[in-house]
Structures are given as C-alpha cells and as structure tokens.
Amino acid sequence: MADEALFEFLHMEVVSYLFKTADEEKCIPILENMGYRVGHSLAERFTKDSSRFKDELDIMKFICKDFWTSVYKKQVDNLRTNHQYLAFPCGLIRGALANLGISCIVTAEVQNMPACKFQIMIQRSQ
Amino acid sequence: MSRQAGRGTEAKKVSAELFTLTYGALVAQLIKDYESDEEVNKQLDKMGYNIGVRLIEDFLARSSVGRCHDFRETADVIAKVGFKMFLGITPTVANWSPAGDEFSLIVDNNPLTEFVELPDGHQNLNYSNLLSGVLRGSLEMVQMEVDVTFLQDALKGDNTTEIRLKFIRRLEDALPAGEE
Amino acid sequence: MTGQRLSKMAVCVAVISKENYPLYIQTIPTEDDLKFHYTVHTSLDVVEEKINNVGKTTNDLRELYLGLLYPTEDYKVYGYVTNTKIKFVVVVESSNTALRDNEIRTMFRKLHNAYTDMVCNPFYTPGDRITSRVFEKVVNGMMLQDS
Numbered sequence: 001m002a003d004e005a006l007f008e009f010l011h012m013e014v015v016s017y018l019f020k021t022a023d024e025e026k027c028i029p030i031l032e033n034m035g036y037r038v039g040h041s042l043a044e045r046f047t048k049d050s051s052r053f054k055d056e057l058d059i060m061k062f063i064c065k066d067f068w069t070s071v072y073k074k075q076v077d078n079l080r081t082n083h084q085y086l087a088f089p090c091g092l093i094r095g096a097l098a099n100l101g102i103s104c105i106v107t108a109e110v111q112n113m114p115a116c117k118f119q120i121m122i123q124r125s126q
Numbered sequence: 127m128s129r130q131a132g133r134g135t136e137a138k139k140v141s142a143e144l145f146t147l148t149y150g151a152l153v154a155q156l157i158k159d160y161e162s163d164e165e166v167n168k169q170l171d172k173m174g175y176n177i178g179v180r181l182i183e184d185f186l187a188r189s190s191v192g193r194c195h196d197f198r199e200t201a202d203v204i205a206k207v208g209f210k211m212f213l214g215i216t217p218t219v220a221n222w223s224p225a226g227d228e229f230s231l232i233v234d235n236n237p238l239t240e241f242v243e244l245p246d247g248h249q250n251l252n253y254s255n256l257l258s259g260v261l262r263g264s265l266e267m268v269q270m271e272v273d274v275t276f277l278q279d280a281l282k283g284d285n286t287t288e289i290r291l292k293f294i295r296r297l298e299d300a301l302p303a304g305e306e
Numbered sequence: 307m308t309g310q311r312l313s314k315m316a317v318c319v320a321v322i323s324k325e326n327y328p329l330y331i332q333t334i335p336t337e338d339d340l341k342f343h344y345t346v347h348t349s350l351d352v353v354e355e356k357i358n359n360v361g362k363t364t365n366d367l368r369e370l371y372l373g374l375l376y377p378t379e380d381y382k383v384y385g386y387v388t389n390t391k392i393k394f395v396v397v398v399e400s401s402n403t404a405l406r407d408n409e410i411r412t413m414f415r416k417l418h419n420a421y422t423d424m425v426c427n428p429f430y431t432p433g434d435r436i437t438s439r440v441f442e443k444v445v446n447g448m449m450l451q452d453s
Binding site: 143241242245 | 423424426427428429430438439440
C-alpha cells in the first residue's frame with residue numbers, strides 16, 4: 001500500500017504540470033486519459049482473482065464496491081471542488097469499465113463537500 | 127496549498143498500484159512532451175522537489191523524529207522512517223565516503239518500477255528521478271542542501287538501484303517553498 | 307517426473323485480444339507453425355461459445371479457466387479468458403499423458419499474472435502486439451523443449 005499524502009502530492013504536481021504546459025481545454029482530456037490508462041491497468045489487476053462476471057450489473061456492482069475500495073481504500077473524502085481534480089478519477093472509472101467491456105461517460109459533481117457524486121452513463125452501441 | 131486542518135497523524139493509504147501506475151502515466155506523458163531524456167529527468171526532479179518541500183511537513187507531523195545531529199543520523203532516518211512511511215520499503219544505507227558527507231541508498235524492490243520495462247532508446251532516462259527531487263526538496267526544508275544522483279538503476283540492467291546523496295552545506299535560513 | 311518437466315509442455319501459447327486478433331503467439335520450432343495459428347484461430351469459436359453460455363447451466367462456476375476446448379488427433383487445446391476478455395490458448399501434445407488438469411491451470415495462472423504485469427507497464431499501449439521480454443521469458447519457460 002502506498003501513502004495517501006504522497007499520492008495526493010503527486011497528483012497535484014501532475015495537475016499543475018499539465019496546466020502550466022497547455023490551456024485548460026487541452027489539459028482536462030490529457031488528465032482524463034492518464035486516469036483512463038491507470039484505470040485500465042487497475043481493472044486488469046483487481047479482476048484477476050474474481051470469477052467471470054455474469055452481466056453488466058455484476059460489473060457495475062464490482063466497480064462501485066470492491067474496485068473503488070481496493071483502489072482508494074475508502075470513500076473519496078478530500079477531493080477539491082475544482083473540477084481539474086476530478087478529471088483523473090473520472091478517467092480512472094471510465095478506463096476500468098472500458099476494459100471490462102462497458103463504454104461510458106463519467107462525470108463528477110460536488111454538491112456537499114466532501115461528498116462527490118460520480119455519474120456513469122453507459123453508452124449503448126446499437 | 128496547505129494541508130487540511132484536522133488531518134490526524136494516522137497513515138492514510140491508497141493502493142500501491144494506484145500510486146505506481148499514476149507515476150508511470152506521468153513518466154509516459156513526459157516522454158511524449160519532451161525531446162530528450164535529460165529534459166524528462168529534469169522535470170521529474172523538479173516535480174519531486176515540489177513534492178518534497180510539502181511532504182516533509184507530513185513527515186515531521188507523523189513521525190516522532192527530532193532534529194538530526196549529523197548526516198549519519200539523517201541517512202538512517204531517511205531510510206528507516208521516511209522511505210518506510212511513504213513507500214513501504216527500507217533501503218540500505220551504504221558506501222559512506224571517508225569524510226562522512228556522502229552515502230548511498232541501496233533500493234531493492236523499487237515500487238516505482240515494479241511493472242516497468244524501458245522502451246528502446248531511453249538509456250538516459252532516470253525513470254525514478256522524482257525520488258531525487260523529493261529527497262532534495264525535503265532535506266532543504268530542514269536546512270540541508272544535498273546533491274542527489276542515481277549511480278545505478280536496476281531498470282537499466284544494473285545489479286541494484288543506488289541513489290547517492292552528497293551533503294553540500296547547511297542552510298542558515300529556511301527557504302520559501304516552491305520552485306519554478 | 308519433476309515439476310519442472312511437467313510445466314514445460316506447451317507446443318503453442320497464444321494471447322488473443324478482446325477483438326479476437328492475436329497479441330502474441332509462440333510455438334515450438336516447427337516447419338508448420340501455420341498449423342498452430344489455424345488451431346488457435348479455430349479454438350476461438352469454442353471460447354466464444356463457452357463465454358456466451360455463462361450462467362445458463364446451474365453448476366457453472368464461472369471460472370476464468372475454460373478447460374479443454376477440443377482435442378484433435380495430435381493435440382489438446384485448452385482455453386482461459388480474463389474478465390477483460392483477453393483469451394489465452396495453450397496447445398499440448400495429446401501424447402503427453404503425464405499432464406493433469408492442475409498443471410494446465412498453473413500454466414494459465416502464470417500466463418495471466420505475466421500478462422497483467424505486462425499491461426501495467428506504462429510504456430505498453432493496450433491492444434498492441436506484446437513485445438515484452440519479461441513476458442516472453444515466462445512463456446519460454448512453459449514451452450516443450452527439445453531434448
């Protein structure tokens with residue numbers, strides 16, 4: 001397990017690096033993509049020992065419960081309201097779900113700090 | 127950006143993979159953004175420095191470590207308390223210079239490189255260079271100027287990973303945090 | 307019979323992408339490696355069938371290991387699918403009678419672990435052909451060696 005403070009500072013550095021090098025419209029997708037790539041790998045790791053998922057619902061339950069708590073070891077409790085900070089975890093969820101065969105759009109909103117709501121919209125290919 | 131008030135001294139954790147993979151995504155991004163490995167190394171060092179100057183506060187708040195009397199004591203604290211607290215590993219302190227102003231941290235099982243295979247043509251990349259910056263930045267906040275370099279890197283086929291720390295001087299006044 | 311010999315028994319190991327194109331295929335030295343490519347390709351239909359039957363039978367344990375896909379006169383073809391729909395196919399000689407289900411499972415487990423680590427390499431782009439030396443080494447350790 002890694003230390004949360006170290007991860008948080010790393011994440012802050014990543015965000016400030018991106019925002020120094022490009023403007024906001026470009027940074028958010030880059031940050032989201034980094035999260036996507038990380039989520040993709042994490043999905044690979046954290047489903048290694050589970051049995052095969054039965055269906056979409058099975059996958060969604062897994063992501064919301066086991067996956068999230070394995071990754072963050074808790075509920076997210078200290079994300080900044082700034083949406084810059086939410087692009088990464090949004091990408092992370094999208095990447096994990098994509099790797100499990102569900103393509104979706106993930107958005108986040110913070111209504112009452114420190115609670116944060118991630119909204120996952122599944123995209124149907126038909 | 128200051129630490130949140132009310133944060134306890136207990137260690138909060140995230141998964142080791144989250145940290146390792148996020149760092150990997152960062153290095154992969156920097157390689158896209160910069161022409162040369164040297165520039166990537168420099169950028170990683172800079173980001174590490176910024177992390178170090180903040181991380182030291184956490185370190186001092188959470189550990190009961192007091193002021194170090196000499197560089198040998200500092201070396202021990204870095205390896206046994208610092209690395210242990212933040213990365214969960216304890217590097218070996220070795221290869222002291224006769225004057226006692228230089229030593230090496232021998233890092234086995236570097237968590238940053240757990241899954242990494244360097245692509246061809248990046249022999250000059252110091253993949254874990256963030257660590258150099260973190261050490262430099264955090265020591266500067268406790269009034270020590272040090273020089274940090276990677277002497278060996280297991281990622282490049284060396285037998286081990288060896289980070290060299292050289293004491294330069296004691297700083298009189300605390301420097302302001304942050305570096306551009 | 308040593309464990310070492312038992313674990314070195316594959317004549318072909320393949321990794322197939324979500325979209326059913328090969329990410330990696332390794333065969334023992336042969337003049338006819340096209341034959342193995344064909345065998346692997348054919349096995350994918352059986353894999354697909356097994357995956358789609360998920361939960362249809364009450365005693366389905368939904369294991370990642372799919373077991374024997376089909377036997378031919380000379381070979382037995384085994385399959386495994388990850389939750390991310392990556393398929394592993396292992397071909398062994400039918401004459402290899404020392405082989406038990408457990409050894410095959412162990413091979414797939416090793417393959418799965420090696421694949422997962424490989425995907426986590428930040429310089430690998432998911433969906434690209436596998437060129438990792440570490441992964442290659444794991445597979446080579448499973449291949450039947452000429453004695």
